[in-house]
Amino acid sequence: xxEVEQDPGPLSVPEGAIVSxxxxxxxxxxxxxxxYRQYSRKGPELLMYTYSSGNKEDGRFTAQxxxxxxxxxxxxxxxxxxxxxxxxxxxxxxxGTSYGKLTFGQGTILxxxx
Amino acid sequence: GAxxxxxxxxxxxxxxxxxxxxxxxxxxxxxxxxxxxxxxKQSLMLMATSNEGSKATYEQGVEKDKFLINHASLTLSTxxxxxxxxxxxxxxxxxxxxIGVNGNTIYFGEGxxxxxx
Numbered sequence: 001x002x003e004v005e006q007d008p009g010p011l012s013v014p015e016g017a018i019v020s021x022x023x024x025x026x027x028x029x030x031x032x033x034x035x036y037r038q039y040s041r042k043g044p045e046l047l048m049y050t051y052s053s054g055n056k057e058d059g060r061f062t063a064q065x066x067x068x069x070x071x072x073x074x075x076x077x078x079x080x081x082x083x084x085x086x087x088x089x090x091x092x093x094x095x096g097t098s099y100g101k102l103t104f105g106q107g108t109i110l111x112x113x114x
Numbered sequence: 115g116a117x118x119x120x121x122x123x124x125x126x127x128x129x130x131x132x133x134x135x136x137x138x139x140x141x142x143x144x145x146x147x148x149x150x151x152x153x154x155k156q157s158l159m160l161m162a163t164s165n166e167g168s169k170a171t172y173e174q175g176v177e178k179d180k181f182l183i184n185h186a187s188l189t190l191s192t193x194x195x196x197x198x199x200x201x202x203x204x205x206x207x208x209x210x211x212x213i214g215v216n217g218n219t220i221y222f223g224e225g226x227x228x229x230x231x
Binding site (some may be wrong): 106 | 146148156157158159160163205207209211217218219220221222223224227
């Protein structure tokens, strides 16, 4: 079993839809949770960053972490064609050298069509 | 703009040769950098942690003699793929940890495409 599970999709939605992306994990040591967006042949771009459980909102993006269920989500409101990319969840332990050693999900390919 | 720079962005080398990829933090000092590898349609897999002034820490299954990492300064880490083979062809990405008063942030480079022919 992988430490981080993410449905690779692909996921196709119409413009304006609400997108829900999810990851589950098995390592209870993970304390930091991130969502990255990756365009084809480019490095990942940080979208959201959350420490421990809770919700965080930034513009059209909302990240949720439920540590009791080992489940994290990213919601994209009013999706745009420019949101079409691969979305990667990533996690890290806390403290010292653990922070920054990210374990990634497989990535979900999202296409938002006009 | 980018805060972590990788060079080269693309490189083609012959089988058996070595190739070096550089990772630079542009406006901050990074005592710790990380190297990942990403095969097509797969996720990023951590290869090693690069520590300034000390030896790199490799993940299980990564050959340290094949993937040489040198963190010579607070803004530069290099990954050298030695005696490259076609199966080493991949997308190599580095990240750097920026320590700030409000917490730490991880920034990724743009990645380097390696093709071994």
